[in-house]
Amino acid sequence: MAELFIEVLKPFGYNSAMEDILKKLDLQDYIENFQKHLARNKPIHMEGDINLHHRLINELSRFDIKAPNEVENIDWALMHIQKQGTLKVDTILEFVKIIKYFDYLKRFNFEGKLGEWIDKIIIPKEILDICDYFDDKGNLKDGVEENYDNVKYAIYKNKEEIKESLYKTINNNKIRSYLVDMQVHYINGEETLLVRGGFNHVLKATVVNRSNSGFFYVLPHSISNLKQKQSDLKNKQEEILFKVCLKVSSIFEKNLLFLKFINKEFDRFDHYQARVFFAKAGDKNFILPSKKNQNKLVDFCHPALHEPKPITIDFSKSVVMITGVNAGGKTMMLKSILSAVLLSKYLIPYKASSKTEIGTFKEINAVLDDPQNVKNDISTFAGRMVEFSKLFTSKSAIVGVDEIELGTDSDEAASLFKVIIEELIQKDIKVIITTHHKRLASLMAANEEVELIAALYDEENQKPTYEFLHGTIGRSYAFETASRYGIPMNVVNKAKEVYGDDKDRLNELIERSSSLEREYQLKLTKLEDEIKKMERLNRNLQEEKEKLDEHIYSEKSKLHKEYSDARNEAKKAIKAKLVKESHQHLNVAHKKATEIKTNKVQEAPEDLKVGDRVKYRNTKGVLLSIKGKKAFIENDQGMKVQVMLADLQRSGNPPKIKTPPKKATVKIQKPDSGHIKLDLHGQRGEEAIDNLDKFLSDALIAGFDEVLVYHGIGTGKLAYAVKEYLRVHPKIRGFEDAPAHMGGFGAKIIKL
Numbered sequence: 001m002a003e004l005f006i007e008v009l010k011p012f013g014y015n016s017a018m019e020d021i022l023k024k025l026d027l028q029d030y031i032e033n034f035q036k037h038l039a040r041n042k043p044i045h046m047e048g049d050i051n052l053h054h055r056l057i058n059e060l061s062r063f064d065i066k067a068p069n070e071v072e073n074i075d076w077a078l079m080h081i082q083k084q085g086t087l088k089v090d091t092i093l094e095f096v097k098i099i100k101y102f103d104y105l106k107r108f109n110f111e112g113k114l115g116e117w118i119d120k121i122i123i124p125k126e127i128l129d130i131c132d133y134f135d136d137k138g139n140l141k142d143g144v145e146e147n148y149d150n151v152k153y154a155i156y157k158n159k160e161e162i163k164e165s166l167y168k169t170i171n172n173n174k175i176r177s178y179l180v181d182m183q184v185h186y187i188n189g190e191e192t193l194l195v196r197g198g199f200n201h202v203l204k205a206t207v208v209n210r211s212n213s214g215f216f217y218v219l220p221h222s223i224s225n226l227k228q229k230q231s232d233l234k235n236k237q238e239e240i241l242f243k244v245c246l247k248v249s250s251i252f253e254k255n256l257l258f259l260k261f262i263n264k265e266f267d268r269f270d271h272y273q274a275r276v277f278f279a280k281a282g283d284k285n286f287i288l289p290s291k292k293n294q295n296k297l298v299d300f301c302h303p304a305l306h307e308p309k310p311i312t313i314d315f316s317k318s319v320v321m322i323t324g325v326n327a328g329g330k331t332m333m334l335k336s337i338l339s340a341v342l343l344s345k346y347l348i349p350y351k352a353s354s355k356t357e358i359g360t361f362k363e364i365n366a367v368l369d370d371p372q373n374v375k376n377d378i379s380t381f382a383g384r385m386v387e388f389s390k391l392f393t394s395k396s397a398i399v400g401v402d403e404i405e406l407g408t409d410s411d412e413a414a415s416l417f418k419v420i421i422e423e424l425i426q427k428d429i430k431v432i433i434t435t436h437h438k439r440l441a442s443l444m445a446a447n448e449e450v451e452l453i454a455a456l457y458d459e460e461n462q463k464p465t466y467e468f469l470h471g472t473i474g475r476s477y478a479f480e481t482a483s484r485y486g487i488p489m490n491v492v493n494k495a496k497e498v499y500g501d502d503k504d505r506l507n508e509l510i511e512r513s514s515s516l517e518r519e520y521q522l523k524l525t526k527l528e529d530e531i532k533k534m535e536r537l538n539r540n541l542q543e544e545k546e547k548l549d550e551h552i553y554s555e556k557s558k559l560h561k562e563y564s565d566a567r568n569e570a571k572k573a574i575k576a577k578l579v580k581e582s583h584q585h586l587n588v589a590h591k592k593a594t595e596i597k598t599n600k601v602q603e604a605p606e607d608l609k610v611g612d613r614v615k616y617r618n619t620k621g622v623l624l625s626i627k628g629k630k631a632f633i634e635n636d637q638g639m640k641v642q643v644m645l646a647d648l649q650r651s652g653n654p655p656k657i658k659t660p661p662k663k664a665t666v667k668i669q670k671p672d673s674g675h676i677k678l679d680l681h682g683q684r685g686e687e688a689i690d691n692l693d694k695f696l697s698d699a700l701i702a703g704f705d706e707v708l709v710y711h712g713i714g715t716g717k718l719a720y721a722v723k724e725y726l727r728v729h730p731k732i733r734g735f736e737d738a739p740a741h742m743g744g745f746g747a748k749i750i751k752l
Contacts, residue, residue: 098263330455
């Protein structure tokens with residue numbers, strides 16, 4: 001089937017190079033399934049900007065559009081029109097399918113680049129009119145051509161006359177005894193009767209055919225004239241239809257450039273639509289190649305495998321060398337990398353994570369087969385050299401080589417291929433290699449542009465895992481594989497003796513290195529999971545903090561507003577001249593102050609137990625007991641208090657041993673002369689500052705340690721001026737609001 005598929009596509013540009021690469025990468029069936037979604041066969045590549053194609057495909061995927069009907073290739077028909085030829089009805093219908101489909105697309109409200117593209121396709125009216133000539137079955141509609149309609153009706157009447165004549169013959173008593181049945185049989189397009197031998201005595205007819213039972217299919221002479229008339233009518237119908245085709249071909253000739261354009265645009269849209277349907281059919285992703293130097297497959301599934309194990313591999317470096325166990329998936333890994341690159345290059349969707357990254361490559365080469373055969377008279381190694389010689393003329397290419405040392409001494413090949421690969425790296429060529437031999441891997445391991453990957457092996461179950469490990473060389477496990485497939489153990493043991501203990505120890509070191517690398521990867525994965533978990537917790541805590549900050553800000557704004565209202569009422573009371581009115585304002589201020597309340601921030605209850613250190617408001621202590629929603633605590637001062645359990649918080653800080661705090665007292669030395677108090681009430685700013693400056697100078701000369709200044713509350717301007725002056729005075733050690741009984745906010749205790 002795949003070979004037939006390739007042969008069908010060859011006339012439409014499907015070249016042998018594409019055929020060869022698809023065969024090597026086991027993609028023939030996959031591409032064949034994709035081709036089934038196309039309205040007509042064509043090469044899988046699309047001309048033009050791949051980024052624009054990708055954008056249009058994404059926009060198209062948002063709409064539910066029916067697929068176009070199958071359409072034949074009409075390139076030859078366009079050439080025939082150009083030579084003023086007349087098209088047949090079947091060929092005209094292929095044009096009609098394309099034109100009708102674009103007329104259908106114009107009914108959608110496309111936007112973006114897709115809308116711009118479809119809007120540019122303007123179908124001439126005379127071309128659209130031709131689409132109305134034919135019905136869905138391709139027959140000429142009634143009313144298009146009057147003569148054609150008349151002939152069509154005449155043919156219908158003729159068939160009715162033939163049918164009526166046949167029924168008269170069937171119901172003739174003389175003929176009935178010779179009839180095998182009472183039916184009309186269509187043989188070779190003729191209406192016939194099935195009769196027995198001897199019918200010629202009662203019926204004049206022509207034998208058309210003979211049945212398996214020995215009966216005769218006959219055409220009565222009574223309807224021969226009617227049949228001839230029918231034939232003449234059909235010929236006339238064909239003549240009229242030819243005139244219609246001549247008219248249509250003439251219109252097509254006038255619009256030849258448009259037809260060439262819409263034919264090309266149909267192929268383009270067909271490419272997009274087929275890819276959209278193919279992607280939806282298997283939940284596949286489009287991976288757009290990028291110019292970034294990043295190449296990574298994530299959860300890629302090769303389409304040739306049934307229930308494959310997804311592959312994840314980073315092949316960003318110039319060389320990827322895959323070593324390890326036989327039948328462990330090395331070759332399929334190589335094919336998977338090249339397949340993903342090829343499918344991305346032609347925007348064919350495939351099963352892989354959207355995190356997959358593929359670079360841009362102009363050429364894709366696969367050196368996978370043994371070139372030696374009886375026809376080409378060339379050795380395996382010589383064939384490989386021919387393949388590699390072609391690569392030196394390539395640029396921006398990716399090449400996959402399976403079993404690179406095939407066909408020659410591995411030590412010599414390792415030295416040769418080391419130099420070849422290093423030269424290819426300089427030419428911007430990415431090389432994917434599989435090998436069983438360790439010498440080339442060891443020679444290339446020091447190169448920073450080389451990525452070593454080992455196929456892993458399950459020694460306990462003695463089978464490959466089809467998993468891969470970066471950064472190490474894998475064992476081939478040839479002896480284990482031979483034993484698994486039936487080679488006697490005594491033969492395997494003798495082979496191990498010949499192989500040598502030193503080389504076996506090297507294998508053990510390689511395996512130990514691989515084991516350590518696997519352990520490291522597992523620990524790294526576990527650590528990354530823990531980091532993700534902590535990051536998630538931190539995000540949750542940050543969100544909670546933001547919510548608390550918003551709540552605190554809201555409560556703070558509320559307090560400011562209520563405090564401002566209470567303060568205003570207090571000011572009114574102070575300024576009131578009447579004692580009664582003053583008391584009224586003070587009562588209102590007191591009421592507003594008592595109404596100031598805040599909603600406590602509800603925190604998640606902590607899992608506390610007896611003996612834990614806890615915090616209750618500004619008090620810390622030890623939790624003594626818990627009874628329902630209540631708890632008893634003993635604070636650090638030795639007092640036992642009953643509180644609500646929900647009001648407690650955990651506190652890990654032990655009590656600090658410190659001297660009892662001194663009571664807040666105002667220490668003012670009584671001077672021998674001068675004053676320790678200054679009242680600035682009723683003074684303006686400049687006057688108050690001058691008096692304050694003189695007062696402080698006198699206090700300093702008198703040796704006072706602390707003094708008291710009254711500035712009042714009022715509008716706050718005088719208090720602000722006093723604070724600003726005290727803040728910059730060089731002899732002031734500090735200042736604070738006085739206690740409530742000494743003036744409160746309306747006074748300052750100044751330390752000199």
